[in-house]
Amino acid sequence: MIILNDLTKVYKLSKKQMTEQKTKKNMKKAVDHVSLTAAPGQIYGLLGPNGAGKTTALRCIATLLKPTGGKVTVCGFDTVTDSENVRKSISFLTNEIKLDPQFSPKYMFNFFGKLHGLDEKTIDARREKLFSHFDIKAFENKKIEELSTGMKQKASIAVSLVHDPDVVIFDEPTNGLDIVTARNVTDYLKLLKEEGKTVIISTHIMSEAEKLCDRIGIIINGVKVMDGTLAEILKNTNTSDLEDAFFELYKLNMKEEA
Numbered sequence: 449m450i451i452l453n454d455l456t457k458v459y460k461l462s463k464k465q466m467t468e469q470k471t472k473k474n475m476k477k478a479v480d481h482v483s484l485t486a487a488p489g490q491i492y493g494l495l496g497p498n499g500a501g502k503t504t505a506l507r508c509i510a511t512l513l514k515p516t517g518g519k520v521t522v523c524g525f526d527t528v529t530d531s532e533n534v535r536k537s538i539s540f541l542t543n544e545i546k547l548d549p550q551f552s553p554k555y556m557f558n559f560f561g562k563l564h565g566l567d568e569k570t571i572d573a574r575r576e577k578l579f580s581h582f583d584i585k586a587f588e589n590k591k592i593e594e595l596s597t598g599m600k601q602k603a604s605i606a607v608s609l610v611h612d613p614d615v616v617i618f619d620e621p622t623n624g625l626d627i628v629t630a631r632n633v634t635d636y637l638k639l640l641k642e643e644g645k646t647v648i649i650s651t652h653i654m655s656e657a658e659k660l661c662d663r664i665g666i667i668i669n670g671v672k673v674m675d676g677t678l679a680e681i682l683k684n685t686n687t688s689d690l691e692d693a694f695f696e697l698y699k700l701n702m703k704e705e706a
């Protein structure tokens with residue numbers, strides 16, 4: 449279970465960032481009083497355009513950023529006061545994860561398994577399951593540097609799931625992947641959900657949110673403007689697909705800002 453209670457994150461901007469972001473303010477409220485609950489056995493999708501605050505929110509959940517305000521708990525542990533226990537319960541996946549180019553997927557997997565304190569038998573069983581699903585076996589002994597982007601991504605995902613975490617946090621899971629690999633990844637997320645894991649992802653892809661997520665939280669300018677099941681969101685916005693719903697909320701939110 450992941451619970452966000454009024455999560456707020458404000459970044460202090462450097463002069464350079466102020467110029468880049470074309471603003472005169474030296475603060476950026478990236479996440480603005482967001483509350484949500486992601487439950488076990490569900491995939492929660494944070495849906496929003498670039499810069500909406502999705503990565504920031506996920507990094508707060510993953511203990512990589514400290515909230516400016518509000519509170520986040522993961523499996524009952526506070527991400528600030530109990531970050532150690534949170535980190536043991538989660539896997540945080542981004543496509544920025546880099547495995548050491550000198551080593552093979554199998555070596556990295558075993559290494560991280562040991563780092564998590566798993567015994568050899570458990571590591572072998574986990575590797576068998578994950579490497580089969582992601583078709584890694586054929587290249588498990590090749591050096592990471594010799595692999596294609598898709599292969600590297602699959603290896604990173606497998607390695608980050610070695611400890612069979614209860615909570616999986618995945619920032620833009622299919623970004624940059626070819627359609628076959630992307631499908632491979634979303635299929636695994638469904639499997640995790642069926643195993644009763646709590647899965648939270650971010651995405652800007654409407655069809656991904658529509659097809660994959662049990663609950664969708666729409667986030668615009670750091671504010672969660674609506675959340676619910678797809679059916680609830682369509683009903684509340686009086687629309688018939690998620691893209692229309694999104695633009696209804698987008699127009700409304702922009703008017704309020706103006």
Ligand SMILES: Nc1ncnc2c1ncn2[C@@H]1O[C@H](COP(=O)(O)OP(=O)(O)O)[C@@H](O)[C@H]1O
Nearest residue numbers: 459461476478497498499500501502503504505
């Ligand atoms: N380290 C940072 N310092 C300053 N501003 C940042 C930083 N990271 C993100 N931001 C700003 O915060 C906002 C939200 O960013 P982000 O969480 O990356 O959004 P998303 O993942 O939805 O694209 C953006 O305006 C972005 O420019």
Ligand SMILES: [Mg+2]
Nearest residue numbers: 502503504619
């Ligand atoms: Mg992002």
